[in-house]
Amino acid sequence: MRRVFSEEQLDCLQELINVAMGLASNKLARFLSTFVYLQVPSIALVSSAQVSPQFDNQYSGVDSALVSQGFLGNDGLTGEAIVLYQLDNAHRIATLLGYETDSASELEMLTDISSILTTTFLNSLAEQIDNSLSYSAPRVLSSRQENVAEALLDTVCHWDLALKVDISYQLIDHSFNCDMLLLIPGEAVLTIQQILVRILEEC
Amino acid sequence: MSDNWFTSPVLEQLNSGVLVVDEQFQLVYLNTFLQRHATVQLDEVKGKSLFKVFADVPEAWLRRKFASVLELQSPSFSSWEQRQYVIKLPHMRPFTSASPFMAQNCTMLPLNDSAGRRHVCLLIEDATDAFVYQQRLQSTLQKLEYSNRIDGLTQCLNRRYWEEQLKLEVQRAQRYQQPLSLLLFDLDKFKQLNDQYGHLGGDSVLIELSARIRALLRDTDWFGRYGGEEFGIVLTNTALEGALDVAQRLCLAVSSIAVIFKEYSIQSTISVGVAQLNIMGERAHEVLIGQADVALYNAKRNGRNRVVAFSAGETEFLLKTTE
Numbered sequence: 001m002r003r004v005f006s007e008e009q010l011d012c013l014q015e016l017i018n019v020a021m022g023l024a025s026n027k028l029a030r031f032l033s034t035f036v037y038l039q040v041p042s043i044a045l046v047s048s049a050q051v052s053p054q055f056d057n058q059y060s061g062v063d064s065a066l067v068s069q070g071f072l073g074n075d076g077l078t079g080e081a082i083v084l085y086q087l088d089n090a091h092r093i094a095t096l097l098g099y100e101t102d103s104a105s106e107l108e109m110l111t112d113i114s115s116i117l118t119t120t121f122l123n124s125l126a127e128q129i130d131n132s133l134s135y136s137a138p139r140v141l142s143s144r145q146e147n148v149a150e151a152l153l154d155t156v157c158h159w160d161l162a163l164k165v166d167i168s169y170q171l172i173d174h175s176f177n178c179d180m181l182l183l184i185p186g187e188a189v190l191t192i193q194q195i196l197v198r199i200l201e202e203c
Numbered sequence: 204m205s206d207n208w209f210t211s212p213v214l215e216q217l218n219s220g221v222l223v224v225d226e227q228f229q230l231v232y233l234n235t236f237l238q239r240h241a242t243v244q245l246d247e248v249k250g251k252s253l254f255k256v257f258a259d260v261p262e263a264w265l266r267r268k269f270a271s272v273l274e275l276q277s278p279s280f281s282s283w284e285q286r287q288y289v290i291k292l293p294h295m296r297p298f299t300s301a302s303p304f305m306a307q308n309c310t311m312l313p314l315n316d317s318a319g320r321r322h323v324c325l326l327i328e329d330a331t332d333a334f335v336y337q338q339r340l341q342s343t344l345q346k347l348e349y350s351n352r353i354d355g356l357t358q359c360l361n362r363r364y365w366e367e368q369l370k371l372e373v374q375r376a377q378r379y380q381q382p383l384s385l386l387l388f389d390l391d392k393f394k395q396l397n398d399q400y401g402h403l404g405g406d407s408v409l410i411e412l413s414a415r416i417r418a419l420l421r422d423t424d425w426f427g428r429y430g431g432e433e434f435g436i437v438l439t440n441t442a443l444e445g446a447l448d449v450a451q452r453l454c455l456a457v458s459s460i461a462v463i464f465k466e467y468s469i470q471s472t473i474s475v476g477v478a479q480l481n482i483m484g485e486r487a488h489e490v491l492i493g494q495a496d497v498a499l500y501n502a503k504r505n506g507r508n509r510v511v512a513f514s515a516g517e518t519e520f521l522l523k524t525t526e
Contacts, residue, residue, distance in 0.1 A: 135278055
Protein backbone atom coordinates (compact mmCIF):
# COMPACT_ATOMS: atom_id res chain seq x y z
CA MET A 1 0.00 0.00 0.00
CA ARG A 2 2.92 2.32 0.75
CA ARG A 3 3.85 2.14 -2.91
CA VAL A 4 0.77 4.22 -3.70
CA PHE A 5 0.06 6.18 -0.53
CA SER A 6 2.56 7.72 1.85
CA GLU A 7 2.06 6.99 5.53
CA GLU A 8 0.82 10.52 6.06
CA GLN A 9 -1.72 10.15 3.24
CA LEU A 10 -2.86 6.84 4.60
CA ASP A 11 -3.45 8.27 8.06
CA CYS A 12 -5.36 11.14 6.50
CA LEU A 13 -7.58 8.74 4.47
CA GLN A 14 -8.26 6.59 7.52
CA GLU A 15 -9.20 9.72 9.46
CA LEU A 16 -11.56 10.93 6.70
CA ILE A 17 -13.24 7.55 6.58
CA ASN A 18 -13.55 7.32 10.36
CA VAL A 19 -15.18 10.73 10.52
CA ALA A 20 -17.55 9.87 7.64
CA MET A 21 -18.42 6.69 9.46
CA GLY A 22 -19.18 8.60 12.63
CA LEU A 23 -21.39 11.10 10.82
CA ALA A 24 -23.18 8.35 8.92
CA SER A 25 -23.81 6.20 11.98
CA ASN A 26 -25.17 9.20 13.84
CA LYS A 27 -27.63 9.91 11.00
CA LEU A 28 -28.53 6.25 10.75
CA ALA A 29 -29.06 5.82 14.46
CA ARG A 30 -31.44 8.77 14.49
CA PHE A 31 -33.29 7.60 11.43
CA LEU A 32 -33.65 4.01 12.56
CA SER A 33 -34.02 4.92 16.27
CA THR A 34 -31.53 2.27 17.23
CA PHE A 35 -27.94 2.07 18.33
CA VAL A 36 -25.58 1.44 15.44
CA TYR A 37 -22.33 -0.24 16.33
CA LEU A 38 -19.43 0.14 13.93
CA GLN A 39 -15.94 -1.19 13.98
CA VAL A 40 -13.15 1.03 12.72
CA PRO A 41 -13.19 0.53 8.95
CA SER A 42 -10.14 -1.18 7.53
CA ILE A 43 -8.50 0.04 4.35
CA ALA A 44 -6.41 -1.97 1.94
CA LEU A 45 -5.17 -1.93 -1.63
CA VAL A 46 -6.12 -5.23 -3.20
CA SER A 47 -6.36 -7.14 -6.45
CA SER A 48 -9.69 -8.73 -7.36
CA ALA A 49 -8.39 -12.16 -6.32
CA GLN A 50 -8.07 -10.98 -2.73
CA VAL A 51 -11.63 -9.77 -2.33
CA SER A 52 -13.58 -12.95 -1.81
CA PRO A 53 -11.47 -15.19 0.48
CA GLN A 54 -12.09 -12.83 3.36
CA PHE A 55 -15.83 -13.52 3.24
CA ASP A 56 -15.37 -17.22 2.87
CA ASN A 57 -15.32 -17.96 6.59
CA GLN A 58 -18.00 -15.58 7.64
CA TYR A 59 -20.56 -16.47 5.01
CA SER A 60 -19.85 -20.07 4.09
CA GLY A 61 -22.80 -22.39 4.46
CA VAL A 62 -25.41 -19.69 5.13
CA ASP A 63 -28.04 -18.19 2.87
CA SER A 64 -26.86 -14.75 1.96
CA ALA A 65 -27.40 -11.91 -0.46
CA LEU A 66 -25.25 -9.36 -2.26
CA VAL A 67 -26.46 -5.91 -3.23
CA SER A 68 -24.37 -3.56 -5.34
CA GLN A 69 -24.65 0.19 -5.85
CA GLY A 70 -22.37 2.29 -8.02
CA PHE A 71 -21.39 5.90 -7.35
CA LEU A 72 -19.85 8.65 -9.42
CA GLY A 73 -18.55 12.04 -8.34
CA ASN A 74 -16.45 14.91 -9.69
CA ASP A 75 -12.85 14.51 -10.87
CA GLY A 76 -13.36 10.86 -11.78
CA LEU A 77 -14.12 9.69 -8.27
CA THR A 78 -16.03 6.46 -8.82
CA GLY A 79 -16.57 3.02 -7.35
CA GLU A 80 -18.98 0.41 -6.24
CA ALA A 81 -20.35 -0.43 -2.83
CA ILE A 82 -21.33 -4.03 -2.17
CA VAL A 83 -23.38 -4.89 0.89
CA LEU A 84 -23.44 -8.48 2.12
CA TYR A 85 -26.21 -9.95 4.24
CA GLN A 86 -26.97 -13.19 5.93
CA LEU A 87 -30.58 -13.85 5.00
CA ASP A 88 -31.34 -15.14 8.51
CA ASN A 89 -31.14 -11.49 9.37
CA ALA A 90 -33.37 -10.27 6.62
CA HIS A 91 -36.74 -10.67 8.32
CA ARG A 92 -35.55 -8.34 11.06
CA ILE A 93 -35.11 -5.53 8.57
CA ALA A 94 -38.81 -4.97 8.12
CA THR A 95 -39.36 -3.83 11.68
CA LEU A 96 -36.18 -1.82 11.45
CA LEU A 97 -37.42 0.15 8.44
CA GLY A 98 -40.92 0.41 9.85
CA TYR A 99 -42.49 -1.53 6.99
CA GLU A 100 -45.55 -3.67 7.29
CA THR A 101 -44.14 -7.13 6.68
CA ASP A 102 -46.32 -7.85 3.67
CA SER A 103 -45.98 -4.51 1.94
CA ALA A 104 -42.45 -5.06 0.69
CA SER A 105 -40.54 -8.08 -0.46
CA GLU A 106 -37.42 -9.24 1.30
CA LEU A 107 -35.24 -8.18 -1.64
CA GLU A 108 -36.83 -4.77 -1.77
CA MET A 109 -36.03 -4.27 1.90
CA LEU A 110 -32.45 -5.40 1.32
CA THR A 111 -31.96 -2.93 -1.51
CA ASP A 112 -33.49 -0.20 0.65
CA ILE A 113 -31.21 -0.79 3.58
CA SER A 114 -28.20 -1.10 1.26
CA SER A 115 -29.00 2.18 -0.33
CA ILE A 116 -29.41 3.87 3.05
CA LEU A 117 -26.13 2.49 4.43
CA THR A 118 -24.19 3.23 1.27
CA THR A 119 -25.46 6.72 0.53
CA THR A 120 -25.31 8.04 4.10
CA PHE A 121 -21.71 6.94 4.46
CA LEU A 122 -20.57 8.09 1.02
CA ASN A 123 -22.40 11.43 1.27
CA SER A 124 -20.60 12.06 4.56
CA LEU A 125 -17.29 11.17 2.94
CA ALA A 126 -17.96 13.31 -0.14
CA GLU A 127 -18.88 16.29 2.04
CA GLN A 128 -15.49 16.19 3.73
CA ILE A 129 -13.57 16.16 0.49
CA ASP A 130 -15.73 18.83 -1.22
CA ASN A 131 -17.13 16.39 -3.70
CA SER A 132 -20.69 15.28 -4.38
CA LEU A 133 -21.87 11.93 -5.63
CA SER A 134 -24.65 10.53 -7.73
CA TYR A 135 -25.75 6.95 -7.33
CA SER A 136 -27.04 4.14 -9.47
CA ALA A 137 -30.02 2.16 -8.24
CA PRO A 138 -29.00 -0.70 -5.94
CA ARG A 139 -29.00 -4.10 -7.67
CA VAL A 140 -29.35 -7.51 -6.13
CA LEU A 141 -26.37 -9.47 -7.46
CA SER A 142 -27.30 -12.78 -5.92
CA SER A 143 -29.43 -14.13 -3.17
CA ARG A 144 -30.12 -17.47 -1.53
CA GLN A 145 -26.63 -18.33 -2.59
CA GLU A 146 -24.81 -20.79 -0.40
CA ASN A 147 -21.38 -19.57 -1.21
CA VAL A 148 -20.99 -15.81 -1.16
CA ALA A 149 -17.27 -16.01 -1.70
CA GLU A 150 -17.88 -17.80 -4.98
CA ALA A 151 -20.57 -15.36 -6.01
CA LEU A 152 -18.23 -12.48 -5.30
CA LEU A 153 -15.53 -14.14 -7.35
CA ASP A 154 -17.98 -14.53 -10.24
CA THR A 155 -19.15 -10.97 -9.91
CA VAL A 156 -16.04 -8.98 -9.17
CA CYS A 157 -14.32 -8.48 -12.48
CA HIS A 158 -10.62 -8.57 -12.73
CA TRP A 159 -8.62 -5.47 -12.10
CA ASP A 160 -5.07 -5.16 -10.95
CA LEU A 161 -5.60 -2.81 -8.10
CA ALA A 162 -8.42 -1.32 -6.12
CA LEU A 163 -8.86 0.48 -2.86
CA LYS A 164 -11.01 -1.59 -0.56
CA VAL A 165 -12.74 -0.30 2.55
CA ASP A 166 -14.43 -2.82 4.85
CA ILE A 167 -17.16 -1.67 7.12
CA SER A 168 -19.12 -3.91 9.42
CA TYR A 169 -22.50 -2.71 10.65
CA GLN A 170 -24.21 -4.05 13.72
CA LEU A 171 -27.61 -2.93 14.94
CA ILE A 172 -27.54 -4.25 18.47
CA ASP A 173 -31.22 -3.87 19.39
CA HIS A 174 -32.27 -5.82 16.33
CA SER A 175 -29.41 -8.36 16.26
CA PHE A 176 -28.96 -7.38 12.66
CA ASN A 177 -25.60 -7.13 11.00
CA CYS A 178 -24.13 -6.83 7.55
CA ASP A 179 -20.89 -5.93 5.84
CA MET A 180 -20.17 -3.20 3.37
CA LEU A 181 -17.37 -3.51 0.88
CA LEU A 182 -16.38 -0.29 -0.80
CA LEU A 183 -14.32 -0.83 -3.93
CA ILE A 184 -12.64 2.02 -5.76
CA PRO A 185 -10.90 1.03 -8.99
CA GLY A 186 -7.31 1.91 -9.93
CA GLU A 187 -7.71 5.27 -11.66
CA ALA A 188 -10.09 6.63 -9.09
CA VAL A 189 -7.50 5.70 -6.43
CA LEU A 190 -5.22 8.29 -8.03
CA THR A 191 -8.04 10.82 -7.77
CA ILE A 192 -8.23 10.07 -4.07
CA GLN A 193 -4.51 10.48 -3.75
CA GLN A 194 -4.68 13.93 -5.35
CA ILE A 195 -7.46 14.84 -2.94
CA LEU A 196 -5.33 13.69 -0.01
CA VAL A 197 -2.36 15.72 -1.25
CA ARG A 198 -4.59 18.79 -1.45
CA ILE A 199 -6.02 18.27 2.03
CA LEU A 200 -2.61 17.72 3.57
CA GLU A 201 -1.32 20.92 1.94
CA GLU A 202 -4.21 22.86 3.41
CA CYS A 203 -3.46 21.58 6.92
CA MET B 204 -28.92 30.77 -15.38
CA SER B 205 -28.55 31.66 -19.05
CA ASP B 206 -29.25 28.10 -20.16
CA ASN B 207 -32.70 28.14 -18.58
CA TRP B 208 -34.44 28.45 -21.95
CA PHE B 209 -34.04 24.74 -22.66
CA THR B 210 -34.44 23.09 -19.26
CA SER B 211 -38.19 23.56 -19.17
CA PRO B 212 -38.99 22.31 -22.71
CA VAL B 213 -36.62 19.36 -22.24
CA LEU B 214 -38.31 18.48 -18.95
CA GLU B 215 -41.67 18.55 -20.75
CA GLN B 216 -40.42 16.32 -23.58
CA LEU B 217 -38.64 13.85 -21.33
CA ASN B 218 -39.81 10.26 -21.71
CA SER B 219 -39.68 9.86 -17.95
CA GLY B 220 -42.00 11.03 -15.24
CA VAL B 221 -40.92 13.88 -12.95
CA LEU B 222 -42.97 14.66 -9.87
CA VAL B 223 -42.18 16.96 -6.95
CA VAL B 224 -43.95 17.04 -3.57
CA ASP B 225 -43.35 19.14 -0.49
CA GLU B 226 -42.88 17.78 3.02
CA GLN B 227 -46.65 17.38 3.41
CA PHE B 228 -46.78 15.23 0.27
CA GLN B 229 -48.62 17.99 -1.59
CA LEU B 230 -47.99 18.02 -5.32
CA VAL B 231 -45.79 20.87 -6.47
CA TYR B 232 -44.99 19.74 -9.99
CA LEU B 233 -45.78 17.03 -12.56
CA ASN B 234 -44.14 17.03 -15.99
CA THR B 235 -46.06 16.45 -19.21
CA PHE B 236 -45.16 12.76 -19.34
CA LEU B 237 -46.94 12.16 -16.03
CA GLN B 238 -49.85 14.49 -16.75
CA ARG B 239 -50.56 12.66 -19.99
CA HIS B 240 -50.14 9.15 -18.67
CA ALA B 241 -52.24 9.84 -15.58
CA THR B 242 -54.69 12.10 -17.52
CA VAL B 243 -54.48 14.91 -14.99
CA GLN B 244 -53.70 18.62 -15.40
CA LEU B 245 -51.08 20.23 -13.22
CA ASP B 246 -53.38 23.23 -12.50
CA GLU B 247 -56.06 20.89 -11.18
CA VAL B 248 -53.86 18.81 -8.88
CA LYS B 249 -51.27 21.32 -7.71
CA GLY B 250 -51.36 21.63 -3.92
CA LYS B 251 -53.38 18.44 -3.52
CA SER B 252 -52.11 15.44 -1.64
CA LEU B 253 -50.18 12.91 -3.71
CA PHE B 254 -52.20 10.14 -2.07
CA LYS B 255 -55.51 11.78 -3.05
CA VAL B 256 -54.53 12.29 -6.68
CA PHE B 257 -52.96 8.85 -7.08
CA ALA B 258 -55.22 6.85 -4.81
CA ASP B 259 -53.60 3.47 -5.42
CA VAL B 260 -49.98 4.26 -4.52
CA PRO B 261 -48.73 2.18 -1.56
CA GLU B 262 -49.02 5.03 0.94
CA ALA B 263 -47.27 3.62 4.04
CA TRP B 264 -44.36 2.38 1.97
CA LEU B 265 -43.95 5.63 0.05
CA ARG B 266 -44.19 7.75 3.21
CA ARG B 267 -41.39 5.73 4.73
CA LYS B 268 -39.25 6.05 1.60
CA PHE B 269 -39.80 9.81 1.43
CA ALA B 270 -39.01 10.11 5.14
CA SER B 271 -35.63 8.51 4.57
CA VAL B 272 -34.94 10.84 1.64
CA LEU B 273 -35.85 13.92 3.66
CA GLU B 274 -34.14 12.93 6.87
CA LEU B 275 -30.95 11.46 5.45
CA GLN B 276 -30.88 13.86 2.47
CA SER B 277 -29.88 10.93 0.31
CA PRO B 278 -31.59 9.26 -2.65
CA SER B 279 -33.83 6.21 -2.45
CA PHE B 280 -34.69 3.75 -5.20
CA SER B 281 -37.34 1.33 -6.33
CA SER B 282 -36.86 -1.28 -9.05
CA TRP B 283 -39.58 -2.85 -11.23
CA GLU B 284 -38.05 -6.23 -10.45
CA GLN B 285 -39.15 -5.95 -6.84
CA ARG B 286 -42.15 -3.63 -7.27
CA GLN B 287 -43.56 -3.42 -10.77
CA TYR B 288 -44.79 0.14 -10.36
CA VAL B 289 -45.13 2.88 -7.76
CA ILE B 290 -47.82 4.87 -9.57
CA LYS B 291 -50.20 2.73 -11.59
CA LEU B 292 -49.97 4.09 -15.14
CA PRO B 293 -50.64 2.77 -18.62
CA HIS B 294 -47.63 2.41 -20.91
CA MET B 295 -46.98 3.00 -24.58
CA ARG B 296 -47.10 -0.66 -25.67
CA PRO B 297 -50.82 -1.37 -25.20
CA PHE B 298 -50.69 -4.08 -27.89
CA THR B 299 -47.34 -5.70 -27.34
CA SER B 300 -46.96 -6.05 -23.57
CA ALA B 301 -48.67 -8.68 -21.45
CA SER B 302 -49.14 -6.34 -18.49
CA PRO B 303 -51.37 -3.29 -18.88
CA PHE B 304 -49.26 -1.28 -16.41
CA MET B 305 -45.97 0.50 -16.87
CA ALA B 306 -43.01 -1.20 -15.21
CA GLN B 307 -41.07 1.51 -13.40
CA ASN B 308 -37.62 2.20 -12.09
CA CYS B 309 -37.97 5.03 -9.61
CA THR B 310 -35.49 7.38 -8.00
CA MET B 311 -36.45 9.61 -5.09
CA LEU B 312 -34.21 12.61 -4.60
CA PRO B 313 -33.97 15.26 -1.89
CA LEU B 314 -34.62 18.73 -3.32
CA ASN B 315 -34.53 22.04 -1.49
CA ASP B 316 -36.02 25.26 -2.87
CA SER B 317 -34.37 28.68 -2.61
CA ALA B 318 -36.10 29.33 0.72
CA GLY B 319 -34.62 26.10 2.10
CA ARG B 320 -37.96 24.22 2.13
CA ARG B 321 -37.48 20.53 1.73
CA HIS B 322 -39.05 18.62 -1.15
CA VAL B 323 -38.83 15.19 -2.69
CA CYS B 324 -38.51 14.63 -6.42
CA LEU B 325 -39.81 11.32 -7.76
CA LEU B 326 -38.30 10.27 -11.10
CA ILE B 327 -40.17 7.53 -12.92
CA GLU B 328 -38.41 5.69 -15.74
CA ASP B 329 -40.48 3.48 -18.01
CA ALA B 330 -38.94 -0.02 -17.78
CA THR B 331 -41.73 -1.77 -19.69
CA ASP B 332 -39.31 -2.94 -22.40
CA ALA B 333 -37.09 -4.65 -19.86
CA PHE B 334 -40.18 -6.15 -18.25
CA VAL B 335 -41.38 -7.56 -21.58
CA TYR B 336 -37.94 -9.00 -22.38
CA GLN B 337 -37.75 -10.56 -18.93
CA GLN B 338 -41.14 -12.20 -19.40
CA ARG B 339 -40.14 -13.52 -22.81
CA LEU B 340 -36.93 -14.87 -21.36
CA GLN B 341 -38.88 -16.63 -18.62
CA SER B 342 -41.27 -18.29 -21.04
CA THR B 343 -38.40 -19.28 -23.35
CA LEU B 344 -36.55 -20.82 -20.43
CA GLN B 345 -39.68 -22.76 -19.50
CA LYS B 346 -40.02 -24.09 -23.04
CA LEU B 347 -36.35 -24.93 -23.12
CA GLU B 348 -36.64 -26.81 -19.85
CA TYR B 349 -39.60 -28.74 -21.26
CA SER B 350 -37.89 -29.64 -24.53
CA ASN B 351 -34.80 -30.60 -22.61
CA ARG B 352 -36.62 -33.49 -20.96
CA ILE B 353 -39.08 -34.60 -23.62
CA ASP B 354 -38.53 -36.96 -26.53
CA GLY B 355 -39.62 -35.02 -29.59
CA LEU B 356 -41.21 -37.93 -31.47
CA THR B 357 -43.18 -39.73 -28.79
CA GLN B 358 -43.60 -36.91 -26.22
CA CYS B 359 -42.36 -39.36 -23.58
CA LEU B 360 -39.54 -38.30 -21.27
CA ASN B 361 -36.16 -38.58 -22.95
CA ARG B 362 -33.66 -41.14 -21.66
CA ARG B 363 -31.46 -38.75 -19.70
CA TYR B 364 -34.33 -37.14 -17.79
CA TRP B 365 -36.12 -40.47 -17.32
CA GLU B 366 -33.01 -42.04 -15.81
CA GLU B 367 -32.60 -39.09 -13.47
CA GLN B 368 -36.17 -39.58 -12.27
CA LEU B 369 -35.64 -43.32 -11.87
CA LYS B 370 -32.61 -42.64 -9.71
CA LEU B 371 -34.52 -40.17 -7.53
CA GLU B 372 -37.53 -42.49 -7.18
CA VAL B 373 -35.25 -45.38 -6.21
CA GLN B 374 -33.66 -43.22 -3.50
CA ARG B 375 -37.09 -42.12 -2.30
CA ALA B 376 -38.42 -45.69 -2.22
CA GLN B 377 -35.39 -46.79 -0.21
CA ARG B 378 -35.70 -43.91 2.24
CA TYR B 379 -39.42 -44.40 2.89
CA GLN B 380 -39.31 -48.17 2.46
CA GLN B 381 -41.95 -48.18 -0.24
CA PRO B 382 -42.13 -50.74 -3.05
CA LEU B 383 -41.07 -49.63 -6.54
CA SER B 384 -41.20 -51.52 -9.81
CA LEU B 385 -39.77 -51.00 -13.25
CA LEU B 386 -41.18 -52.05 -16.63
CA LEU B 387 -38.96 -52.19 -19.67
CA PHE B 388 -40.76 -52.95 -22.90
CA ASP B 389 -39.85 -53.27 -26.51
CA LEU B 390 -41.93 -53.18 -29.69
CA ASP B 391 -41.77 -56.67 -31.21
CA LYS B 392 -40.18 -57.02 -34.65
CA PHE B 393 -39.88 -53.27 -35.09
CA LYS B 394 -37.24 -53.63 -37.78
CA GLN B 395 -39.58 -55.69 -39.95
CA LEU B 396 -42.28 -53.12 -39.41
CA ASN B 397 -39.95 -50.34 -40.57
CA ASP B 398 -38.95 -52.36 -43.60
CA GLN B 399 -42.53 -53.08 -44.53
CA TYR B 400 -44.16 -49.66 -43.95
CA GLY B 401 -41.14 -47.35 -44.06
CA HIS B 402 -39.77 -45.26 -41.20
CA LEU B 403 -42.78 -42.97 -41.22
CA GLY B 404 -44.95 -46.02 -40.63
CA GLY B 405 -42.69 -47.13 -37.77
CA ASP B 406 -42.75 -43.64 -36.30
CA SER B 407 -46.52 -43.44 -36.40
CA VAL B 408 -46.74 -46.74 -34.52
CA LEU B 409 -44.36 -45.40 -31.85
CA ILE B 410 -46.37 -42.19 -31.54
CA GLU B 411 -49.78 -43.90 -31.37
CA LEU B 412 -48.70 -46.62 -28.94
CA SER B 413 -46.94 -44.21 -26.57
CA ALA B 414 -50.08 -42.11 -26.42
CA ARG B 415 -52.22 -45.19 -25.80
CA ILE B 416 -49.92 -46.38 -23.03
CA ARG B 417 -49.60 -42.96 -21.42
CA ALA B 418 -53.38 -42.88 -21.04
CA LEU B 419 -53.22 -46.04 -18.93
CA LEU B 420 -50.64 -44.72 -16.45
CA ARG B 421 -50.96 -42.75 -13.24
CA ASP B 422 -49.63 -39.19 -12.87
CA THR B 423 -46.98 -40.52 -10.52
CA ASP B 424 -45.49 -42.97 -13.02
CA TRP B 425 -42.52 -42.00 -15.15
CA PHE B 426 -42.77 -43.04 -18.80
CA GLY B 427 -39.61 -42.59 -20.87
CA ARG B 428 -38.15 -43.59 -24.22
CA TYR B 429 -35.11 -45.68 -23.37
CA GLY B 430 -33.83 -46.35 -26.90
CA GLY B 431 -35.19 -46.64 -30.46
CA GLU B 432 -38.23 -48.83 -29.80
CA GLU B 433 -37.51 -49.55 -26.15
CA PHE B 434 -39.36 -47.79 -23.36
CA GLY B 435 -39.25 -47.75 -19.58
CA ILE B 436 -41.91 -47.06 -16.96
CA VAL B 437 -41.13 -46.36 -13.31
CA LEU B 438 -44.11 -47.42 -11.19
CA THR B 439 -43.87 -45.67 -7.83
CA ASN B 440 -45.29 -47.27 -4.71
CA THR B 441 -46.03 -50.47 -6.67
CA ALA B 442 -44.97 -54.05 -5.81
CA LEU B 443 -44.26 -56.76 -8.37
CA GLU B 444 -47.82 -58.11 -8.43
CA GLY B 445 -49.33 -54.73 -9.27
CA ALA B 446 -46.62 -54.07 -11.82
CA LEU B 447 -47.37 -57.37 -13.60
CA ASP B 448 -51.02 -56.32 -13.73
CA VAL B 449 -50.14 -53.02 -15.35
CA ALA B 450 -47.80 -54.77 -17.80
CA GLN B 451 -50.54 -57.20 -18.88
CA ARG B 452 -52.93 -54.31 -19.48
CA LEU B 453 -50.34 -52.51 -21.62
CA CYS B 454 -49.69 -55.68 -23.63
CA LEU B 455 -53.38 -56.05 -24.30
CA ALA B 456 -53.90 -52.37 -25.11
CA VAL B 457 -51.20 -52.65 -27.79
CA SER B 458 -52.16 -55.99 -29.34
CA SER B 459 -55.94 -55.55 -29.31
CA ILE B 460 -56.14 -52.50 -31.60
CA ALA B 461 -54.15 -52.03 -34.79
CA VAL B 462 -52.51 -48.72 -35.63
CA ILE B 463 -53.89 -47.08 -38.78
CA PHE B 464 -51.19 -45.65 -41.03
CA LYS B 465 -52.34 -44.39 -44.44
CA GLU B 466 -54.29 -47.26 -45.96
CA TYR B 467 -52.57 -49.82 -43.75
CA SER B 468 -53.71 -51.31 -40.51
CA ILE B 469 -50.53 -52.20 -38.61
CA GLN B 470 -50.80 -54.94 -36.02
CA SER B 471 -48.13 -54.79 -33.34
CA THR B 472 -47.23 -56.30 -29.97
CA ILE B 473 -44.84 -55.55 -27.13
CA SER B 474 -42.73 -57.69 -24.81
CA VAL B 475 -42.42 -56.50 -21.23
CA GLY B 476 -39.81 -57.23 -18.57
CA VAL B 477 -40.80 -56.44 -14.97
CA ALA B 478 -38.62 -56.12 -11.87
CA GLN B 479 -39.23 -54.89 -8.34
CA LEU B 480 -36.56 -52.97 -6.48
CA ASN B 481 -35.04 -55.32 -3.92
CA ILE B 482 -31.55 -54.11 -3.21
CA MET B 483 -30.07 -51.09 -1.42
CA GLY B 484 -27.09 -49.03 -2.35
CA GLU B 485 -26.14 -46.22 -4.64
CA ARG B 486 -26.18 -48.27 -7.85
CA ALA B 487 -29.54 -49.88 -7.12
CA HIS B 488 -31.22 -48.14 -10.08
CA GLU B 489 -28.65 -49.58 -12.48
CA VAL B 490 -29.13 -53.06 -11.06
CA LEU B 491 -32.90 -52.62 -11.38
CA ILE B 492 -32.58 -51.69 -15.05
CA GLY B 493 -30.36 -54.74 -15.54
CA GLN B 494 -32.94 -57.01 -13.90
CA ALA B 495 -35.84 -55.65 -15.97
CA ASP B 496 -33.68 -56.02 -19.06
CA VAL B 497 -33.02 -59.70 -18.28
CA ALA B 498 -36.77 -60.23 -17.86
CA LEU B 499 -37.42 -58.43 -21.16
CA TYR B 500 -34.84 -60.65 -22.87
CA ASN B 501 -36.64 -63.71 -21.50
CA ALA B 502 -40.01 -62.39 -22.70
CA LYS B 503 -38.55 -62.08 -26.21
CA ARG B 504 -36.97 -65.54 -26.05
CA ASN B 505 -40.22 -67.08 -24.82
CA GLY B 506 -42.11 -65.95 -27.90
CA ARG B 507 -42.82 -62.19 -27.54
CA ASN B 508 -46.17 -60.43 -26.83
CA ARG B 509 -45.90 -61.39 -23.18
CA VAL B 510 -44.92 -60.21 -19.70
CA VAL B 511 -42.04 -61.82 -17.78
CA ALA B 512 -40.97 -60.98 -14.25
CA PHE B 513 -37.36 -61.05 -13.20
CA SER B 514 -36.64 -63.94 -10.88
CA ALA B 515 -33.70 -64.08 -8.51
CA GLY B 516 -32.27 -67.25 -10.11
CA GLU B 517 -31.14 -65.17 -13.04
CA THR B 518 -28.87 -63.02 -10.93
CA GLU B 519 -25.78 -64.78 -12.14
CA PHE B 520 -26.55 -63.95 -15.74
CA LEU B 521 -27.40 -60.43 -14.72
CA LEU B 522 -24.06 -59.86 -13.01
CA LYS B 523 -22.31 -60.91 -16.18
CA THR B 524 -24.27 -58.39 -18.23
CA THR B 525 -23.86 -55.42 -15.91
CA GLU B 526 -20.15 -55.83 -15.28
